Amino acid sequence: MKFLPALLLFCLVFSTNAGDWPQWLGPGRDGRAASDEKFTKPEGEFRVVWKTNIGPGFSSPVVSRNRLAFLDDVEGRETLHYVEAATGRQLWTADLDETFRDEWGAGPRSTPILDGEHVYAHSCRGELRCFRVSDGKVVWSRNFDQDFGVKFLGSQAREGTAQRRGNNGSGVVAGELIIVPVGNTNGASLVALEKQSGRVVWKSGNDEAAYSSLVVGKPAGILQVIAFTADALAGFDLATGKILWRIPLKTSAKRHASTPLVIGDRIVVTSHTLGLLCYQLKPVGLDLVPSLLWENRELKINLSTPVEFQGRIFSHGPQKNFVSADLATGKTIWSAPGAGDQHSSVALVDGQVLALTDDGRLIQIKPGAEYTKLGEWQVCGKNWNFPAFAGGKIFVRDGKTIQCLESR
Secondary structure, eight states: OOOOOHHHHHHTSOOOOTTOBOSTTTTTTSSBOOTTOOOOOOSSSOEEEEEEEOOOOOOOOEEETTEEEEEEEETTEEEEEEEETTTOOEEEEEEEEEOOEETTEESOOSOOEEETTEEEEEOTTSEEEEEETTTOOEEEEEEHHHHHOOOOOGGGSSSSSHHHHOOOSOOEEETTEEEEEEEETTTEEEEEEETTTOOEEEEEOOOOOOSOOOEEEOGGGOOEEEEEOSSEEEEEETTTOOEEEEEEOOOGGGOOOSOOEEETTEEEEEETTTEEEEEEEEEETTEEEEEEEEEETTOOOOSOOOEEETTEEEEEOTTSEEEEEETTTOOEEEEEEOOOSSOEEEEEETTEEEEEETTSEEEEEEESSSEEEEEEEEOOSSOOOOOEEETTEEEEEOSSEEEEEEOO
16 A cells, blocks of 8 residues: 555545534544534524434444434344435445443444445444445455454453443544554554555554544644553554554553543543543654643543533533533633533534533533533433534434434
8 A cells, every 4th residue: 555645644534524523523533513513502492303213322423425324223233324414314224243232231332434435333343344325335344353353252351441341432534544443462452454445554552442432643743543542542653553652551440431632742531540631742852752741630531532622621520510621731620510420422513512411411511711501402312422513403312213403
């Protein structure tokens, strides 16, 4: 494979149309909607454009080119659905894998990726497939067990890695590559594949996979894939897979669930054991050297990924609360009750923080120096899902339905 120059490849990491939400955490994988996306506070309740009954699952919906994709459980099988975003009309469905179930529920857990003429999805058990959006046919497939030697153990596993709870974290498309968190501890923690063919380009790392999704960014001017594995926070050279830096982070149950938040040369992660952490990357000679810029041990956030706006971080907190922290120092700015029990997805849309709680309430928060709630609406049932914000509409699912909402 011929690699593009780094700067050009960085520009092509993820190409989207205006109003798309094509992957986990939106177009930039940072919880931000497109810059031209608008949010209008409804008068009363949101209008339901369409609503469809679906099977259970923790996978979130994604939207691109006026099409929506999502995963659910259909009669014991993880199933990919591809529908018209405007109407909810189903265009095709495709089988992915046998459904995994534990005490938290059944159904898919990772979020698919819409990229041009293809959609990529991988199952809890480690089946990765590339589908054509035109007809739902499989273009290529890879299996984490058969191809990379990572067996899914389920409840037999002792710790809270992907081998026990399922492959929750989403891979990432970057230029002509798709990189996935495989979790082989013998040289294939991450695997990069040609996105058109599925051919292995590189394998790297010796960490188990956690629940976190991968991020591509350019901190310290170096294009890299950033992974929050079960054992560490690390950066991998996008072209070669070389480990550029690595910070061991040991936590109870290895339950690393949040996606790294990249802001310039800083990387923010959360842990239910260590709290909210911010590292800074600096070039030293030919190396990249990470240093702990600050830590906030009080903000032990378990499942949620924060969002940043104008130097402030906003997130679900550790005590069924919403919190804001200062990006420069890590100090807590405010804390307010009203979040979900264990999880609230937090997004930035049109200069507003929108949080979907795990009991189905959508809460509008002004992203300021004080907590100001601007609105609250019951939009769905129990969930651990992230809505998609695209084309002035909100696409939200729970364990029973998926629906499209807009302001009246």
